[in-house]
Amino acid sequence: MGNLRVGAVGRGGPVVEVAGALAGEPVTAVVVTAEVEAGALLRSANSIAAGLTGVDGRVVAPLLGAEVVDGRVCFAVPRRGAPLGADGPVTREVAAAAANALGAGVSLLVERGVRCPVPPLFGSRVDDLALGTPLPALPGDEAHAPPEGGPWGEAAQVHACASRLWWLLTGGPPTAVFPRADIPRTAVAALRAGLAADPADRPPSVRALTTAVVAGLSGVDAPRAFGGGYRLGEVIGRGTTGVVLAGKRGDGARVAVKLFRPDLGAAATERLRRDAGVLIGVEHPNLVRFHDVPGEPGQLGVVMDRVDGGTLRRLLRGRPLPLRAAATLLAQLAGALAAVHGAGVVHRDVKPENVLLTRAGAPLLADLGIARRVAPAAELVCTPSHVAPEVIAGAPAGPPADVYSLGVLAYEAFTGAPPFTGTTSELFHAHLHRAPARPGGLPDPVWSVVASCLGKDPGARPTAAEVAYRLAPFSDREGFVEVPLPRQATDPVRPARPAPPPVDPPAAPVEEPPETPPAAAPAPPRARAWLWPVTALVVLALLVAVVAFSP
Structure with missing residues (x-):
């Protein structure tokens, strides 16, 4: 006890928050200025702290300490700003995220x-x-207290x-009339x-309540x-086109089921069904797999892998990853x-929020952008911080656009910040006209990969497979490269001795895929073009060996 230091406590309500320090570390001190039974509060706080032992602080913030300072009960909590909603009502998207949290x-x-x-x-x-x-x-806690009072069950x-x-x-x-017309009645109910x-009469659990609210908001x-x-x-996720729920198959296997909004229209729903059907055949160890496209009258769904380890966005949190860890993640x-x-298929929305992490930390590319094909042709549906310049200019999104977005993600993984920041219009201008600043500390070959991905000319960008190959020597996979075969399991290729990554990006143009994927399996991706020079070198080495040992 006695480790908590509290800043000046001015006038305020019965509970105020001030800057403090616990064992020399900065904290927020929650100070109870009203007269209370200090012993009872401290015992309750100790019980709460014991129950929170080992809890992930990204889900619930910990209670760092509780003691009496200058005659007042004080609680030490992690440094924090204003709570969500302090600036006024939030959007449907934010409310859905809040319900999930x-x-x-x-x-x-x-x-x-x-x-x-x-x-809060x-x-x-x-x-x-x-x-x-x-x-x-x-x-002061009475604002959200239940009418029955009593213990907090x-x-x-x-x-x-x-x-x-x-x-x-x-x-x-809460009022008799809900004041917002843009909130669906199902969410209000x-x-x-x-x-x-x-x-x-209330839902049987908090999960039951929040699931119903998020579904209604969606x-x-x-x-x-x-x-x-x-x-x-x-509900475990929500987007502009629907909601993702935890589910189980008949055999008990855990899955995630995305239900699309029924008001998308028949044509859009058919495109979603077709594209999802194509993705069922795509296999890769770092891809969230599609398993089924079930449907009922007026409702289409997609069944996918369920991943519980959070997102890459949460892992980054404005901090760079170590070079080897970042190169490994990006190659995967x-x-x-x-x-x-x-x-x-084109993903159309590669960003940290759409990279899920397994409990072991392996990245999985998720939320394949099939839903973005339902937008009207004149509507630009994108993430401004990651959109390719040609998409801003009105060109259709092809594989090079995904590679550009991967380059933005790579820049942030290596540096802790995206290459461009600002308002939407400022971001669009930067993507179109500005070159990203080279960060310090990156080896030349690694920066060459990132810079080539962020090139303004889509035809000069490397393919995704080439990016994987060029980053592999800097990863913890010792040159092991996954060369994907279309609609099949990956084809592992281990070069005998990986050559240093090329400095200049390949100049060959990248063909955009057709809008409607063909029924037959497409030709192998261009990334396998590097196999012929490797084969030639192996043959040449064998010939030299034969000559050297000939009598």
Whole structure:
């Protein structure tokens, strides 16, 4: 005890937050200025801290300490800014991400037996939201408290989550009339169910509440069973075209099921069905696989691998990866992207948010951009920070556009920041006209790969397979290269002695795939063109050996 130092506490409410330090490390100090029973609060805090032992701080922020300082009960929590929603109502997308974060965080509290009020969410990005530090019930917590009062069991936490989500969407407490016309009625109904006065009328769990809210915000009415053989669970992702739910096949295998919005139209739905069918045949160890394209009247779904390790965005968090780790990750992703291109499909949205990580840390390219083909031709659907210049200029997205986006991702993996920042218009201008600044510390061959991917001329960029081959010598795979075969398992090729990566990007143009993938398997990708010089060198070496040892 006595390790917590608290800054000046000015006037404020019964609970204020000030800068502090714990054992010399900066923290946020939550100071209770109202008169309370200090012993009871500290005992409750110690119980919460014990329940949070070993919890991932990216899901729930830890309680670092609790003690009495200058006669006031103080809690040490990680440094944080303003909570989500402090600047006013949030968008549907942010609210859906908030519901997912609440579902994950509060469900973890329930599993650990932590009974306390539901804290607010913190984070600067929709994929970086985490539950704040759980604290004992404090003066001022009444805004989200359930009407029945009493202990903070799961029914009370369901009510508090619904109340917090209502505040995030409206900026105020629950009212008889929901004030926003852009929020689907199904989402509002889910919130009202969570706010029911009788605990027995509320959803049975926080996950049940947040799943219903996210499904409602996505415009998808998520069924419990789908496609004749899949049982659906909680929402684990959301996009502009639908919602992703955890699911199980009839044999018990864990999968993810994406349900597309039923209002996309018949033509768009048919394109989605066709493209997803093509992707079922694509295999690569670093690609989220498509398994099935089930459907019911008015509803199309896609069954994919379920991956539980988070996203590359969370791993990066504005920090560069070590050179070898970054090169390994990028070579793997480039190989997966080459497999997709070999099947005649363009991803269209390569970015850290669409790279999932297994629990072992292996990257998996996900969210293949089939859904982006449903956009009207005149509508530019893209991620501004990663879009290729030719797409901004109105050209169709082909494999070189994916390679450009991979180059943006590579730049961030090696440096901790993307090559360009700013508003959407500033980003578009930079992609079209500016060259990225060369970061320090990158070997020339590695920078050559990144710079060639970020070239303005799509025809001068390397293919994804060439990127994998050129980064392999800097990875921990000792030159092992996955050369994908279209619509088949990968073809491992181990060069006898990998040559140094070329300095200049290949000049041969890259052909764009047809809009509709052909029924027959396409020709092998251009990346295998490097095999003929390797073969020639091997033959030449054999001839030299024969001559050298001839009598």
